[in-house]
Amino acid sequence: MKKTLLLIFLLTSICSLRMLAQDESGATKLLVGGHTQITAVMDTGRANIGSANFSAIFLYQLSDKLFVESEIEIESTGDAAEFGLEHANVVWMVCRNVAFHAGRFVPHFGMYRGRLGEGFMNRFPTHPVGSGDGGIGAMVETGFGLQGGFAAGYSKFNYDLWLSDGPHLDVSAENAGQFDYEAFNDNNKNKALGGRIGFLPFSNSCLELGFSYENAAKTEDQYSLAKSVGVRMLAIDANFYHKIDFLKSTLRINGEYKQQDVDKYDYPVPDDTTGATLSFNNSSNAYYAMASIRPTGSENAIVRNFELAFRYSQYTTPIGAPWGAHDQIADAIIVDPVTNIPLSKVSQTTIALDYWLKWNCLIKLAYQTETNVSNKVFLQLYYGF
């Protein structure tokens, strides 16, 4: 296993270095981009301008073949500001259709995270249930992989295939059967293997369909009893946009379905002397669908900057698990008010009216309802640069 990995790594490195040696441009180019946002939340009980963040993205073009990208984020959470490394990734352009990447990267698992859910691509100030923090799958992973795109006839394909440290299983009482997807150090020798293939069937690139899969055969510490618990995740995504001439508008529709299946395991019950264990069918799934319309063809300079968006999402967590969907605002598990047991199915509906100040800057005004969470009004100013 180790040898195979080393071999693949060496081969790719040699190929890349050869390419590097051929490159004569040599001039390093740097772009510091980033994004910043401030979000205000209001419900019947309170009005809170509670969340603000700033991220700096460093993009280095070291040569025609060598590219480095990194993102650092400063975020307000609870009572303090948090500083974190989002990702740091080195990319070698091996040839026209193949790029090798190594580091802490945003995996192309589905199209929402890392792309449609990012800043000014997201028409809403919130994430769908199951796709934000605490949802299915990793935001970032550490490892290496190959990616690229190629044209075939009228269509196009793109792909990303990676090998990463993979998720860590949590066996603690509160979180039994959940994962830490983004740990900095691996807990075993096993690697997760994942990938996505994207297909753009039409010549004007208006539709992209994607299929992603990730498999980690072992997710716990190699000395743990749960060391053989594996996880399989899949995602299906679609993104479509079209200019409707008679409405003088641009329509966007996109959605994603994600599923996660975890091997069965008897989790220990804390403070128990009878040998009781907790076991449940550990399968989760989540999906969202959104549509938005913007009168881009309007003659009125103000009207053409408005966009109306609607989104529905649902997150199903395992019945009998000690955890469930997360309320992103209150930072708490959504529970049944009577029994206090985590809900295994949560849905969310969001309607937003956006105003575009620039192509990369917008104001989002949204109304959101979510199962067993108070209805909320959001106002967000988002600027990507």
Next chain:
Amino acid sequence: MFLIKKQFQFLAFFILISGAAIAQKETAEAHKARWKEPAGIENVKNPFAGVAAASDSGKITYMKICSVCHGTSGKGDGVAAAGLTIKPADHTGSLVQGATDGQLFWEITNGHAPMPTYKSILTDKQRWQLICFIRTLKGKSK
């Protein structure tokens, strides 16, 4: 950091207004810079004026490049129009049709944001041919 409802609403209102003001200011500035071509340029004649084939060649270029923002019928409703701070010009209307060939040539050559410069992308001949085609769009607004 809790605020009472009134203060919150005031702040939200303030953000919205200032944002809209920023957007409006950019639009106004872009308009001010419009048609600032050097004197005398309006008298430059189109060497292809009246050549029927020129407008056909112009149409090919138009559909491959200009239509992305200005739309296939020249109304300024192309697929990429959305992200631009000002709406692309309506080639069927009086602003463009009222300009001389020389002025249009200068505009296509040098551009002004968000209109790109086509000095290197298109040859002189292609730009003159484009103007021949743009003239055929006159009055096709309906």
Next chain:
Amino acid sequence: MKKVIILIAIIISGSAMLLSSCAPVQKIAEKTGAQLWGENCNRCHSAPSQDQYSKDHWIIIGTHMQLKAGITHDEETKIVAFLRGEQ
């Protein structure tokens, strides 16, 4: 696991070779940078205009978006040339 990785390594090297012979039809290959800019940027966000970044920065953004959105290398080259005002 071992087998899977070896198999994937073979598939990748095989398909990489195949890919280099994969070609778009002529109509697609003749698309201009302007067309590709309008079509591809708008897949996820409004297409930014030429004046938003410097010529050097467009090169960096081209690579970044090629990786982020899975744009092909040929498309990226044409889009960047258009945004730099070059042929």
